[in-house]
Amino acid sequence: MTPMKEDYLKIIFELGGVQKKISNKQIALGLGVAAGSVTEMIAKLVAEKLVIHEPYAGISLTKQGLRFATQLVRKHRLWESFLVQKLNYGLQDVHPEAELLEHETSQRLANALDTFLEHPKYCPHGGVIPDSDGKYNDISHLSLADVKDDEKVTVERFIDNHELLVYLSGTGLHINDKIKGLHHDPFEGPIQVIRMIDQAKIDISYKAAHNIFVHY
Structure with a gap:
């Protein structure tokens, strides 16, 4: 399987x-x-029975696709956890390194790494880490973009994307921050939130807001 297909899963x-x-x-x-x-790649994944695409409804993983996805996510996020916890990498720097390491990681090595790290449930940017059987804790799928003005939420996780993590490192927004939606600019403009602990106002781009997940 190509790295690009893996990224899609x-x-x-x-x-x-x-x-x-x-x-x-x-x-x-x-x-x-x-x-x-996206359209081109989804067609390939459908042909390989890794995803199901229902026109006008959307895309979901098949059982086989889910099995591949959980294995990939597990290896990637275990390495992210190792890099941050043991090698003092910055959050914005871990994704490219973990992307390389995951492809060279056997199940045996992943299990050993998991034990060494004392079985973390989440990676440094809040993403869930499946266990060796593919089981994982429930996570929120409410994006910051969907939070209405004046609603209070807690930042749960960031999508595992290098550009996003670099961008967020300059905003001052962190995992577990409690925030309130203030204003959605029209025409895919930024979303302004206020960080409750210090009342700091933070502008988040439209694209980034779709890749930040929160819970009430």
Whole structure:
């Protein structure tokens, strides 16, 4: 399987393509690719029986696709946890390294790494880490973009995207921050939130807001 196909399976998993249908637009925003590229790749994944695509409804993982996705996500996020916890990497720097390491990681090595790290349930940017049997804790699929003005939420996780993590490192927004939606600019403009602990106002781009997940 090519790294690009693996990236698609991982993003569909992250966006909730087990419990619900994911749109082409959500995948395009998550990966930072053109809508036409998504259509082409989804057709290939459908042919390989890794995803199901229902026109006008969306995309979801098959059982086989989910199995591949959980294995990939597990290896990737275990390495992210190792890099941050043991090698003091910054959150914005871990994705490219973990992307390389996951492809060279056997199940045996993943299990040993999991034990060494004392079985973490979440990676440093809040993403869930499946166990060796593919089981994982429930996660929120409510994006910041869907939070209405004056609603108070807690930041749960960021999509595993290098550009996003670099961008967020400059905003001051962190996992577990309690925030309130203030204003959605029209025409795909930024979303302004206020961080409750210090009342700081933070502008988040339209694209980033679709890749930040929160819970009430």
